[in-house]
Amino acid sequence: MSQDIQSILKRLKVDADNKGAAVGNKWLNTSGEKLASYSPVDGKVIANVTLADGKAYDEVIAEAQEAFKEWRQLPAPQRGEIVRQLGNELREYKQELGSLVSYEMGKSLQEGLGEVQEMIDICDFAVGLSRQLYGLTMHSERPSHRMYEQWHPLGIVGIISAFNFPVAVWSWNAALAWVCGDVCVWKPSEKAPISAIACQKIAERVFEKNGIHPGVCGLVIGDAEIGKKLAADTRVPLISATGSTRMGKKVGEVVGARLGKHILELGGNNAMIISEHADLNIVVPGAVFGAVGTAGQRCTSTRRLIIHESQYEEVKERLVKAYGQLRIGDPLDENNHVGPLIDTDAVKMYQAAIEKVKAEGGKTVIDGEVLTGAGYESGCYVKPAIFEAKADYEIVCNETFAPILYLIKYSTIEEAIEIQNAVPQGLSSAIMTTNIRESELFLSHAGSDCGIANVNIGTSGAEIGGAFGGEKETGGGRESGSDAWKAYMRRQTNTINYSTELPLAQGIKFEL
Ligand code: NAD
Numbered sequence: 001m002s003q004d005i006q007s008i009l010k011r012l013k014v015d016a017d018n019k020g021a022a023v024g025n026k027w028l029n030t031s032g033e034k035l036a037s038y039s040p041v042d043g044k045v046i047a048n049v050t051l052a053d054g055k056a057y058d059e060v061i062a063e064a065q066e067a068f069k070e071w072r073q074l075p076a077p078q079r080g081e082i083v084r085q086l087g088n089e090l091r092e093y094k095q096e097l098g099s100l101v102s103y104e105m106g107k108s109l110q111e112g113l114g115e116v117q118e119m120i121d122i123c124d125f126a127v128g129l130s131r132q133l134y135g136l137t138m139h140s141e142r143p144s145h146r147m148y149e150q151w152h153p154l155g156i157v158g159i160i161s162a163f164n165f166p167v168a169v170w171s172w173n174a175a176l177a178w179v180c181g182d183v184c185v186w187k188p189s190e191k192a193p194i195s196a197i198a199c200q201k202i203a204e205r206v207f208e209k210n211g212i213h214p215g216v217c218g219l220v221i222g223d224a225e226i227g228k229k230l231a232a233d234t235r236v237p238l239i240s241a242t243g244s245t246r247m248g249k250k251v252g253e254v255v256g257a258r259l260g261k262h263i264l265e266l267g268g269n270n271a272m273i274i275s276e277h278a279d280l281n282i283v284v285p286g287a288v289f290g291a292v293g294t295a296g297q298r299c300t301s302t303r304r305l306i307i308h309e310s311q312y313e314e315v316k317e318r319l320v321k322a323y324g325q326l327r328i329g330d331p332l333d334e335n336n337h338v339g340p341l342i343d344t345d346a347v348k349m350y351q352a353a354i355e356k357v358k359a360e361g362g363k364t365v366i367d368g369e370v371l372t373g374a375g376y377e378s379g380c381y382v383k384p385a386i387f388e389a390k391a392d393y394e395i396v397c398n399e400t401f402a403p404i405l406y407l408i409k410y411s412t413i414e415e416a417i418e419i420q421n422a423v424p425q426g427l428s429s430a431i432m433t434t435n436i437r438e439s440e441l442f443l444s445h446a447g448s449d450c451g452i453a454n455v456n457i458g459t460s461g462a463e464i465g466g467a468f469g470g471e472k473e474t475g476g477g478r479e480s481g482s483d484a485w486k487a488y489m490r491r492q493t494n495t496i497n498y499s500t501e502l503p504l505a506q507g508i509k510f511e512l
Pocket of ligand 1: 161164242251
């Protein structure tokens with residue numbers, strides 16, 4: 001890959017040493033720490049970034065404030081036209097950007113390309129949306145009055161993103177925010193900064209070509225400290241933060257204290273209920289992909305299988321067989337199913353979780369192991385593991401961002417739903433059943449308490465057309481499709497009197 005990566009970086013216009021702050025195509029001098037981005041695939045350095053400092057941060061925000069004054073005046077369909085061009089530019093660089101994402105984050109090439117496809121799809125969605133930022137009209141209770149609502153842009157949207165979807169999360173937010181008339185400042189994960197630089201290089205050309213103020217598209221690369229600055233900044237009316245629940249609680253508190261708006265997209269602890277009426281031929285591939293895809297590092301990864309007692313042994317047997325066929329290795333090699341974890345800290349968390357489930361009484365079905373030897377030099381490759389567990393183990397109620405799957409037995413569908421809901425997180429959920437009563441109960445208000453509830457497909461992944469996000473400790477935010485755009489705008493209710501009288505609402509009389 002090291003040969004290929006050089007030509008990929010060149011085509012993406014990423015240098016060996018990069019500046020960590022940009023306003024459109026203007027890259028700012030910073031005096032921050034120099035960070036090397038290592039690939040978990042082979043442990044090699046991809047490129048370096050000098051992190052944004054406070055001065056560069058302030059410049060990005062000041063330019064964004066200026067840019068907003070111009071950008072909000074451009075009619076929404078014209079803003080959509082710019083986003084359409086961004087989608088086309090992403091089509092042009094899909095192969096390179098997808099490969100870089102795969103190499104820097106460690107997900108399979110197919111998933112890296114899929115992530116860029118998601119960016120293209122959200123751009124297409126946003127283009128259509130730019131003509132559909134609808135408000136409602138209402139009938140006024142007063143004669144010769146008209147009432148309606150309209151949606152206005154907010155200003156600067158601060159985007160804080162996680163390492164596991166290093167580019168798509170930016171686009172879910174930015175494409176929508178831009179058509180809504182907002183400007184964006186992105187604080188990507190410090191674990192995948194090179195992919196972010198590549199995105200900025202792609203986007204900057206589109207804005208430049210159209211003569212758009214560069215401050216519309218800002219980038220500040222840094223660790224949590226820059227994230228904290230963004231969260232606390234009263235010049236930034238909306239913070240969209242994707243990452244761990246730990247981070248979300250802090251960001252929520254800081255943004256809440258200044259009564260700013262936030263969209264929080266946090267951790268999941270996703271379960272699949274496998275009913276006595278399940279079609280096991282679709283259960284096993286769905287469960288295995290959900291648990292081991294992206295090495296268990298998706299917010300929607302399947303972490304718990306809640307299995308009916310009558311199917312339990314058979315499901316377990318089939319899983320063991322399927323896991324036996326998994327090939328673990330270089331994610332850019334299409335023959336492999338499982339790539340590395342993001343870094344060696346993540347490996348330690350995987351090991352600690354395995355120790356903990358055993359200490360709590362969990363029974364090993366497939367034990368974990370850190371792989372060593374040829375092809376595993378980065379130290380980030382681990383074996384996907386399976387444990388039989390009780391629903392209330394502390395470790396089972398926590399999200400471990402690694403390929404560890406817990407098997408839990410149930411006897412009634414009501415019990416299965418109770419187990420599924422008995423964790424602090426509420427992102428994705430699934431039931432595998434051919435019984436309509438069970439599936440309808442699962443989807444009813446007495447069913448799954450998650451933001452995503454699927455029938456006969458796994459928990460992992462989602463289409464951009466639906467609103468994406470979850471409840472409880474997942475943060476409650478929604479991004480992407482449906483009417484998620486409303487979070488990027490402010491609603492204004494307007495009442496217009498075209499009569500010669502001044503009647504008051506609720507029939508109140510006030511005579512002078
Ligand atoms: P993380 O919380 O460690 O970091 C996420 C981002 O937050 C990074 O950019 C980081 O620098 C920043 N950050 C950390 N502390 C901060 C603070 N106090 N103030 C401001 N910014 C701060 O998460 P991660 O390890 O990069 O990603 C994995 C987590 O993200 C998992 O929990 C996963 O479930 C979650 N995730 C959720 C979704 C979703 O849509 N619900 C999507 C992807 C990932």
